[in-house]
Amino acid sequence: MDFFLEVLTGGLLAGVMYSLVAIGFVLIYKASGVFNFAQGAMVLFAALTFVSLWEHGIPFWGAFVMTLLSMLALAWGVERVVLRPLVNRPPITLFMATLGLSYVIEGLAQLLWGSQVHGLELGISDEPLEVGGMLVSQFDLFAAGVAGVLVLILSLLFNKTRIGITLRAVADDQLAALAVGIRLERIWMIVWAVAGFVGLVAGLLWGARLGVQFSLSLVVLKALPVLIIGGFTSVGGAIVGGLIIGASEKLAEIYLGPLIGGGIENWFPYVLALLFLLVRPSGIFGERAIERV
């Protein structure tokens, strides 16, 4: 039983890391209806930029701010070059555009900073901590704390500031938001910049975990089932979905893995998400789509 709880906690904490990537998705999907496949590439870009700046001797916060500025520039460029000409196109076109975008960003990041693996040491020891008889990774706890703070900041941003209120208006009804004079382009840019910031945080944590390298952009594939379970439009859903995926994935690997052969972590979340979808086609917290002819 202790072992079960330990696996469960480890899985839940690992799930938080998935949620971090998923939140970036949700932000963009809510505000612009774009299913942003390039979020993983943004995570890679941010982490690689940060690490390279840091290795060039720029202090931590300096590198952090400079990376943030570059994510801002990226958001501006994306809005100008990709989103603006594609206004009013079907969602599937926008999705494929972000697929192309992910290629551009990945290529750009590696062209600028090279494709070797960088180590990233955030100064958090990864020694397991004993909590109530269970071993819990200290790093995972830290990541969970960061995710909590991030969600808090985001919900403050969404609920208490003028920008947040306009963001919610756009998410609710784009046409009505336009009619009351909200500038859609600016909102999109802000949202992509915020998603870039979330990507930076996720990139730092994932980078410290796996090393900063190309495979960071593949975490996007783990975030997809998280979104499916949580629903595309809810930040809270992204967290819950992440927890479910993280926990079930670890449990499946431990208890189901030996029965059918190991390495099922790759596809298990997808099958789980599929089962979820058959019961609730729009996720746990997603908005139910109403179709009209």
Next chain:
Amino acid sequence: MLYRESGQFNTSYRADQRWFRLWQQRWVFATWMILAFVVVPLIGNDYWLNAILIPFLVLSLAGLGLNLLTGYAGQISLGSAAFMAIGAFATYNFQLRIEGMPLLISLFLGGLTAAGAGVVFGLPSLRIKGFYLLVSTLAAQFFVTWILTQCGWFSNYNASGVITAPPLVVLGQNISSPAGRYLLTLSVAFVLFWLARNIVHGELGRRWMAVRDMDTAAAVIGIPILQTKLLAFAISSFVLGIAGALWAFAYLGTVEPHGFDLSRSFQILFIIIIGGMGSILGSFLGAAFIVLLPILLSNLSATFLAGWVDPGQLENLQKIIFGALIIFFLIKEPQGLARLLEIVRQRARVWPLRF
């Protein structure tokens, strides 16, 4: 006015439903076919056949498969490579396990196996739509590569899951030479394109397009949604499966499951975006583009940037160019190269006038 249509009248429905209604089109088509079937095998050297024409044909087949599903029936899929893998491994096993199995029959059965898998992973499409459906196809992608690596039976207990093509024999002729493999691929591609063209122009194609444009409306006018979608998955996977088998047998000779990973699925999706969604011809154009562009780029950089850019960087550069091209096409010409060709053709029809 580069070619005249005047004076060519159709006097029966049969004549009106023909593939090529103008004699000019028939001549152009016949010339192409003679070029492809007779001239190319005679004059083509091994490099051209092996490195360019065979992968081009196989990828255009794969593009056709995905185009039927995504371009015509509107179901987006990121699992095309998985169905290719199923086709390849099934064909291999039919050849291996059944004594004296003719190659073409095992190709067909391999395609059918892939079609069966397509139906299984297409089943959720009735209940879930759009991006949510991506999950089903991604599940197919990861699950298939996993099980092909995990379960040794599929690759005849090869340690790393690699399968090697047996000697290719069709109707008693050994066709393992590049020209033979080219002709095999070309003939299979010809038959499948002919079938696909007829399906798309027939009732089923119309149903697919109705479902693509709005499935609720299609259901209201009495189109059986489940059957239509599942047929799209089945036929698309059938074509993809055969493409996968040809990829393994006629092009590479040996493949492992990871040769059919997610990036292959992306590549096939890019083929239909660049070539043209919902266009049979687009699959060819897109595949040609995807095969030729990297060769062109590496030749260009070898000539102009020699010594400036190292090969690793070149790959990144290539990625950026591909991504940028995708975005460019989506913005400027969402119907792809096929649409550009159509514009050129239209201009030629009315030349020297503008309209």
